[in-house]
Amino acid sequence: MKELKPEQIEHLFAFTRKHFVEYYDLQLELVDHLASGIQAQWETDPELPFEKALQAEFKKFGVFGFADVIGKRQKAMNKRYWGIIWKFVREWFIPFKLFLTVLLFVLFYQLLSSDYGELFFEITAILIVALTLGGFFYNYRKFKRQGGGKRKKWMLEEIIFNTGGFVSYSILPVQIFHFLANDNTALFANSWSLGLASFTLVILLLLAYIIFLHIPKRAEELLMETYPEYKLSKMM
Amino acid sequence: MGNSKLYKGSLNTIILKLLDENGKMYGYEITQKVKALSGGDLNITEGALYPALHKLEAEGLLEVEVAKVDNRLRKYYKLTESGEKETVNRLAELEDFIRSMQKLVNPNWSID
Numbered sequence: 475m476k477e478l479k480p481e482q483i484e485h486l487f488a489f490t491r492k493h494f495v496e497y498y499d500l501q502l503e504l505v506d507h508l509a510s511g512i513q514a515q516w517e518t519d520p521e522l523p524f525e526k527a528l529q530a531e532f533k534k535f536g537v538f539g540f541a542d543v544i545g546k547r548q549k550a551m552n553k554r555y556w557g558i559i560w561k562f563v564r565e566w567f568i569p570f571k572l573f574l575t576v577l578l579f580v581l582f583y584q585l586l587s588s589d590y591g592e593l594f595f596e597i598t599a600i601l602i603v604a605l606t607l608g609g610f611f612y613n614y615r616k617f618k619r620q621g622g623g624k625r626k627k628w629m630l631e632e633i634i635f636n637t638g639g640f641v642s643y644s645i646l647p648v649q650i651f652h653f654l655a656n657d658n659t660a661l662f663a664n665s666w667s668l669g670l671a672s673f674t675l676v677i678l679l680l681l682a683y684i685i686f687l688h689i690p691k692r693a694e695e696l697l698m699e700t701y702p703e704y705k706l707s708k709m710m
Numbered sequence: 711m712g713n714s715k716l717y718k719g720s721l722n723t724i725i726l727k728l729l730d731e732n733g734k735m736y737g738y739e740i741t742q743k744v745k746a747l748s749g750g751d752l753n754i755t756e757g758a759l760y761p762a763l764h765k766l767e768a769e770g771l772l773e774v775e776v777a778k779v780d781n782r783l784r785k786y787y788k789l790t791e792s793g794e795k796e797t798v799n800r801l802a803e804l805e806d807f808i809r810s811m812q813k814l815v816n817p818n819w820s821i822d
Binding site for chain 2: 504506534536538542706
């Protein structure tokens with residue numbers, strides 16, 4: 475069977491990049507697909523020019539080309555990322571860590587029920603935003619220092635170091651506070667609102683720890699787990 | 711007919727069933743197999759296949775293996791343990807659905 479030459483494979487990689495496929499994991503799969511399709515065409519017509527066979531194969535992806543594949547891959551990878559976060563959150567529920575979490579919850583509850591409860595909530599909420607912003611820039615710089623963006627791009631790696639857009643969620647308590655503070659009644663008038671506020675702060679701190687420190691530290695390990703091609707592509 | 715929504719809704723089940731029967735398969739192979747099995751009726755487009763594969767992978771129903779073929783890398787998909795269980799469930803659901811539709815489309819009228 476007529477095979478593609480290495481320079482034609484390179485051309486296919488360039489072709490996917492030209493059609494906005496930035497990530498190597500997806501490029502790899504689409505290049506194999508196009509190459510398989512071209513080889514199948516050559517089986518019936520060995521004289522068919524490479525470029526013509528490529529266009530025929532690309533046409534099968536429809537009018538939007540690779541756009542749908544890219545968009546849905548991003549969605550699937552985000553889902554996977556949140557699955558990873560959830561896995562680490564679950565790991566937190568072992569006796570010692572759970573004890574620490576409950577202790578933190580009780581501490582927040584006590585502080586919020588004091589006379590300065592509202593002030594404490596606002597300060598903590600703002601601190602969380604500052605911490606997450608700091609965490610975001612720290613990870614972003616680390617990613618750039620490691621050559622991120624210039625070498626092969628992996629979708630999950632980018633999500634990990636962009637910290638999954640968590641910064642936008644971290645603003646939530648501040649917004650809730652300002653929304654509720656417009657009301658004249660005391661913010662933490664009953665144990666339910668106190669409990670909910672303490673719980674939100676604890677969960678946000680736990681998520682921030684997992685997203686900004688725990689996961690980026692294990693990025694390499696997670697990439698190897700997610701992409702069997704990660705290790706292989708490094709050797710090629 | 712090939713692009714009907716009825717078929718699209720069953721794409722994931724079809725992929726799971728194919729992988730259950732064939733062990734591991736790669737993307738291009740799956741499209742060709744579906745086309746061959748349906749005699750061209752079910753024209754599963756490349757634009758629909760990969761999102762379905764990636765979604766099933768993200769759900770933990772499929773896992774990926776990579777091998778060097780010719781002068782490139784190829785991704786093979788295969789069922790995980792939970793994927794195998796899910797295939798049985800989804801096929802049973804699909805068969806139930808087909809039975810219900812048959813009753814609806816072709817009711818067995820009787821005067822008893």
